[in-house]
Amino acid sequence: MTTLTLAKALNMGLRKAMEDDPKVLIMGEDIGKLGGVFRVTDGLQKDFGEDRVIDTPLAESGIIGTAIGLAIRGYRPVCEIQFDGFVFPAADQIITQLAKMPLRSLGKLKLPVVVRIPCGGGIGAVEHHSESPEAYFTHTAGLRVVACSNPVDAYTMIQQAVRSDDPVIFFEPKRRYWDKADVDTSPAATWHPFDAARIAKPGADLTMLAWGPMVKTALLAAGAAAEEGRDVEVIDLRSLNPVDLPLVIESVRRTGRCVIVHEAPVYSGLGGELAARITEQCFYHLEAPVLRVGGFSTPYPPSRLEEHYLPDLDRVLDAVDRAFGY
C-alpha cells in the first residue's frame, strides 16, 4: 500500500500504462515540463520523452483531431483537456468523429483515445473552470464516460481507460485531486471492473447515487444522516455510460428511496435519466419519488456564490428529509 493523492494516483497510473504499452502517448497543453496545471503528468515527459508526452499547440480540437489520426495509425493517445470549460472547441471532433468512427468503419477502426477532463467546482476559480459537462458526453453514443472519485479508482480506472478499445471520456474531480488514500499499486491488486458501480457505503433506508466530486459529499451526508438514525447507502456510479443499472436497481428495490446528487444542473442532467430508469424498474418498491440534488439552471456562478450553487451537506440532507417525508 502506498498513500497517494488522487492526482499522484493518476500520475502513477499513467506511468504504468506507458510502461506497459509503448503505443500509449500523452498529449495536451502544458503537460510536459510543467507537468500539467494540476501536475497529473508530472515527470512523465522527462522519463518518456517529448515524442510520447507531447506538449501541443493551444487548440483543443487539434488535440482530439490529431489523437484520432494517431489512433488510426495504431497509437493509444491520452489527451488532457486543461479544464472542463475548454472541452467545447473539441466537442466537434469528439462527437462527430471520435464517437462515430467504429460504426462508420463497420468495426474496422478502433479509436482507443482517452480524453481526461478535470471537472467540477469548489476551487474558487474564474469562469469556465468549474463545470460538469458529463451529460453532453453521456448523450453521445459511441463514447464511454467514467468519473473517478478517489485515489484507488484514479490509479486503476485510468489504466483501464487506456486499455479500452473504445474512446473514453475520463472525468477527474479537480477539488479532490489532493485527497489522499492508500492505494495498492502491486500487480497482485484486484481491480474493480471498469464499467461497474461500487457501493461506497452500505445502507438499508435510502440509496444515494453520486459520482466524481459528489461521492465524498454523499458519504459525509450519509454519516450525518446516520446520527438521525437513517441508514443511507451510497453508490459511487464510476461509469456514467454505460451505467451499472443492475446494482442501482437492486439497491433501490431494497431501500425504497433514492436521492441522486450531481454538480451539473439538474435540468436535463444525468440524474433525470437515472430517475426515469429507476422509476420504471422500481415502481412498486418506491416509498417516495426519486429526488435530485444538483446545480441550478444557471451558468456556473462567480466563485463567491459557488457554495450556494454546489450541492453541499445541508442540501443533500434536505433531499434525504424530503425523501422520508412521503
Next chain:
Amino acid sequence: MTADVSLGDQSPPELVQLLTPEGERVEHPDYDIDLSDEELKGLYRDLVLVRRVDLEAVALQRQGELGLWASLLGQEAAQVGSGRALTDADMAFPTYREHGVAWCRKVDPVQLLGMFRGVNHGGWDPVEHNFHLYTIVIGSQTLHAVGYAMGIQRDGAESAAIAYFGDGATSQGDVNEAFIWASVFNAPVVFFCQNNQWAISEPLEKQTRIPLYRRAAGFGFPGVRVDGNDVLACLAVTRKALADARSGQGPSMIEAFTYRMGAHTTSDDPTRYRVADELESWKLKDPIERVKAYLSKNGIADQAYFAEIDAEADELGRDLRRRCLAMPDPQPLAIFDHVYNEPHALLAEEREQFAAYLNSFEEGAR
C-alpha cells in the same frame, strides 16, 4: 478597407501547368514528369472510368436509388493525378467527393455508394486500402491526417499522409489547426486543396482575400498552385510534395485550381447562384479532353483505344448499377452493430428489447 502592400506577396498567382487545355506539353522549371506511353494511357483510362462512375451515380440518384451524390465532375485530374502519386504505404484522408482518389486506392466503386444509398456510413476497409472513410464534417479529416503523419514519424516509417479538402474548408478552424500542428511537428503530410471555386453557393471570395496556396507561407511551409485540370501537373506536384514529406522535409500545401462542373450535390441547384458563361469557359479546360488530344497528336493512342476505354467505362457503369440495385438493405438490428468495440450493457439491453419487439409481430424480425 484597402489592400496593404505589407500583407505579403502581391504578385500575380503562379500556376504549375505541364499540359495545356489544348493538349500541348509545356515545361516547368521546378516540376517535370517523364511517363511511358502506357502510363499516359493509364491516366487517360483512370480519368474516363472515374467520370463514368460519377455519371452512373448521378443517374442512380436521379432514379431514386441513391439518396444523394456529390459529383466530382471537372475534378478528375486533380484526384487521379494526386491519387496516382501515392504509394501503397501512404495514407489518404478524403472528403466525400474523392471518388477519383478512391479509384486510385483500389476501392470498389460500389462501396462508395453504400453511404449515399443509406445502407451504411462508409463501406470500405480504410486500413486495407490506406484510404480513410469519407468525412462529411468539413475539414475534420485534415487533423486526422496530421495525427496519422505524427504516427508515421514515431514509427520511423518512410511514408506520408495526404489530406484532401476544398476551398470552403480552408475557413474551418480545424484546417487551420491542422496547418499549425503539421508545421510545428514537421509532420509528413501533404495538404491537397481542390479549389473548385465554390463552397455550395459561396464563391471563393467569401473564403479568402489571397490565393489559397499563399496561406501556407504564413504557417511556415511551402504552398504551390497547380492546374487542377492538368493530370500531369497534379501528378508531378503531388509526387514531389509526398517525396519531400517522406524524406523529413515536412508538410506542404497544394492548391489544385479547378472547377466544380456540376452541382455541389444532387440536392443543389447552381443555376440560382452562378452564371452559365463561367461553366462554359471551364468546359474548354476539360481535364480529359486535353489528355485525349495529347495522346492523339503524339500517336500514343488511336481511336480504337479510345473506343475500347469507352466500352470499358460503359461496362463499369452497367456493373455498378447492377450491384447497386442488388445491395441489400441492412437488417434492423444492424443499428446496434459496431457502436462500441467492447461489450456495452445499455446497448445490449436495447438490442434485446428491440429484437423482442420485432419478434412480437407475426412475421417476426423482418
